Each structure stands twice: as C-alpha cells, then as structure tokens.
Amino acid sequence: MFSKACEYAIRATLHIAAHASIENKISIKEIASAIDSPVAFTAKILQQLVKNNIVESTKGPSGGFFVLEETIHKTHLGDIVEAIDGDAIFRGCGLGLASCDATCPCPVHNQFLTIRNDLSTMLQGTTLADLMDGLHKGETFLKRVS
Amino acid sequence: MFSKACEYAIRATLHIAAHASIENKISIKEIASAIDSPVAFTAKILQQLVKNNIVESTKGPSGGFFVLEETIHKTHLGDIVEAIDGDAIFRGCGLGLASCDATCPCPVHNQFLTIRNDLSTMLQGTTLADLMDGLHKGETFLKRVS
DNA sequence: TTAATTTCGGACAAATTTGTCCTTTATTAT
DNA sequence: ATAATAAAGGACAAATTTGTCCGAAATTAA
Secondary structure: OOOHHHHHHHHHHHHHHHHOEOOEOEOHHHHHHHHOOOHHHHHHHHHHHHHOOOOEEEOOOOOEEEOOHHHHHHOEHHHHHHHHHOOHHHHOOOOOOOOOEOOEOOOOHHHHHHHHHHHHHHHHHOEHHHHHHHHHOOOOOOOOOO | OOOHHHHHHHHHHHHHHHHOEOOEOEOHHHHHHHHOOOHHHHHHHHHHHHHOOOOEEEOOOOOEEEOOHHHHHHOEHHHHHHHHHOOHHHHOOOOOOOOOEOOEOOOOHHHHHHHHHHHHHHHHHOEHHHHHHHHHOOOOOOOOOO
C-alpha cells in the first residue's frame, strides 16, 4: 500500500510524538531502535519530515527530534503519506493508466473510486493525536512486545 | 496500490477476455499494443497468468492467448492480484510490522482493517465478466481514445 | 520435412527503492 | 576556544522491480 519509507515515516513520527517534546528531544538512534528500522535510512526519512514541518529537529548536544504540540493535533496520516509517497495513492488510476477519469474511465474506475474515497477519508480524518491515544493507553504498539 | 506487473496483468487479461476466444486467439504483440505495455515484459506476465490458469495459450501459427468462457465468469480481480502480487495486500500490516494482529495491533490496525475489508470484498466480488461489460458497451477503456 | 510462426524460458540490463557510510554543519558544555 | 554531540547532506552500495534480448520448444502449413 505504502512504500517502506512511508511506513517508517509514520512509525517514526508516532514514536517521536508519543515519546518526545520540545524539552525532551530524542535521537535518531533511539527512534530507529524503538520502531525497529535501519538507522541511516530512517535519518534520511526524518530529514524529509523536518522539511515538511511534520517533525522538528535541533542539532548539537541535547538536540534531537520532537513534534510540536500544535502539530500533533493538526497533522493527519495523509500529510505524512503525501510528504513521503506523493499523491499517487490519492489520484492515480488503479490500473496505471495515464489518463483515466470520469470521461474516459478504466474498467475498474468506479470500484476504485469507492475504495480510494474511503482511504482518503480515513487518512485525512486521522490525526497524530488520535493514534497516540492507543499508544499511550497501551492498546496499540509500534513493535512486538516480547 | 498494485505493482506495475499486476496492473499490466489485469489490463492484459481484460483485453484478452474481451477480444479473443478459443477459435480466435490473439498474439502478445496485439495485446501489448492494445494495452500500451512493453511487449517482452507483458509476455513474462502472461506466462504467470497461464501457469495460474487464468489465461490459456497455444504455440505456433494461429496460436496465441485466450480466456475460457468458464474462466471469464469464475475469475475475480483478486485472483489476478494474488497470482502476480501475492497476498500481501490482503494480509500485510499497514505500517509494515511483521507481527500485527488483534492481540498486538499497530496504531492504524483498525483503520486499515476497514479499508482492507472493503478492498477484499471488491476484489473478490468483481469478475472478469463484470468488467468486460463496460468494455463491450464502450463505457470503459484500457487505453485513451485519441 | 522444411520453413514460418508463436509462446516459453533463461540470462541480462536499466531503473527505482532501500539501505549504508562518511564528511560537514550547527550547537552545547567545558 | 575546544571538544563533544547530534542532525544534515552527499556519495555510494545492495536489493528489488521493471524491462530487454535471444535461443529453445512447440505447432502449423506448404
């Protein structure tokens, strides 16, 4: 559904939002360890999230990553997906046709329209805050509990 | 959503089903031209579809590809997806976690369950016959009408 | 039987995605 | 100022997906 990079991006953002703040930043190593992802690759992805103002970062000792309180409530799952994977999943044709729209639809156009609308609604209707709730309550996980 | 190979597979199968029969087979060149796909790559994909008994083929002059009448009514979109992309889209975790289920769900587990169920229902509820209908009526297309 | 045709199948190549390594830059504390 | 720390950024490497090429196998028609 999403690229590996996008999966890491969502996992990383959620972990940072749930476990860091402006006065308690966390490092790339802690993040990668917490979400079970390759350190250097995750660093690259975080750079993109920082550029897209989804995650904040500061350099130097006591530096690290965090998510602004405001951002936690304003950022939706779809914002992360769009920042990393672009808008292909929101507007591309299910069969990969360059020009597929209502006037010249592919055979699965209407079927996919429904699914895509449901997906868009979900992605744009779910905030970081919504997802952090389950994490804080211990109802959801970013890693297997062993 | 699907791999490029899977997109070609669906487009190719639909074109063959709509334009060929056991007494009027079509060649790989005709298929690739009709669905605007790379010939050799499409040939590889068709081999897989033949092995999965979704498409039939015969060699030699007047040989080519076709879909059995029975198969047209029995084959669902999901069968093609599974033959080419495997079952990842049906069972994988939305965030790529190896172990994500009801007892240890990822933060988006429930949201994705809904989307995935809708997708599965659509893929397993849509036959080749259903999709050929729009093609024959000229309501849907596998290529832009220029 | 021979030549032509068409899929099959393996090896190879290009492009993209995923992932690593190392140097630079910024910041902090001593 | 200096040293230590942590992200930023660029170059490179591995893996996967996408795509090509060509000979082999099968079938048909002359």
